[in-house]
């Protein structure tokens with residue numbers, strides 16, 4: 001069915017999408033990719049755009065170094081997503097990077113020949129890589145990258161198929177936390193309405209995404225919740241995930257989605273952190289803020305980035321030391337936030 005206008009969308013975005021359309025029309029072989037450890041917006045937008053390109057008769061390869069998480073494998077095109085970097089850039093004239101603006105976060109093993117390959121980033125995060133793409137389409141007001149893609153489709157006057165609508169629905173539903181977060185804007189809800197109108201079976205999609213877990217995930221959750229550490233002031237909570245826990249529960253990092261919300265959902269907690277062991281004494285730290293503390297700024301101090309309410313970085317050291325150090329820094333930030 002035809003797309004319909006949704007509220008919002010800046011003149012800047014319209015201009016950037018116009019330029020992106022020129023890349024789309026002149027390109028013939030596309031690689032569509034997103035950040036490592038993909039979430040629903042990363043996979044949803046990657047597959048929405050791949051399906052759209054296939055519908056347009058283009059050659060397109062969806063790529064993610066970590067593959068498709070188990071709960072998004074039902075999405076149309078998920079079986080065609082490539083997770084091995086060897087040869088994926090061969091013959092590619094246009095590289096489309098979604099939901100992040102840095103090739104480093106996609107896969108450092110992918111090194112495009114910038115003479116032959118045009119790089120377009122479509123993102124809604126405010127942290128931007130200085131070694132930029134040829135074109136950056138950035139709308140920090142967009143609820144998800146899927147929303148930007150929908151606006152793009154509207155400009156292109158392409159039809160919205162049910163498979164593309166399903167992928168976009170996963171983008172907007174997951175990135176708004178099931179329409180709970182601040183980014184649940186009139187545009188996000190209008191987009192959802194259009195997508196359901198285009199044939200998305202809501203319960204089919206949401207039960208696949210949210211109620212389709214292997215038993216190991218629940219056992220892992222039980223172990224992770226045992227590590228809950230709440231600061232003396234009660235406003236900062238951390239959970240820790242180790243490689244040993246994956247081994248005991250036959251799981252992996254792809255099973256962690258949403259665990260941090262248990263820490264954030266505690267009365268009085270302002271900031272939750274999750275330490276995920278990458279290797280001995282090296283942890284990926286994710287932050288979730290209830291709003292007053294800008295965790296993207298904290299993450300940036302450690303070379304990471306993200307949004308005000310959700311950000312991450314990598315820190316070396318034993319967990320107790322990392323938690324102690326971050327708790328002290330967050331105590332300061334919370335002090336200044338309350339004064």
Ligand SMILES: [Mn+2]
Pocket residue numbers: 041042099124143144145175
């Ligand atoms: Mn996103």
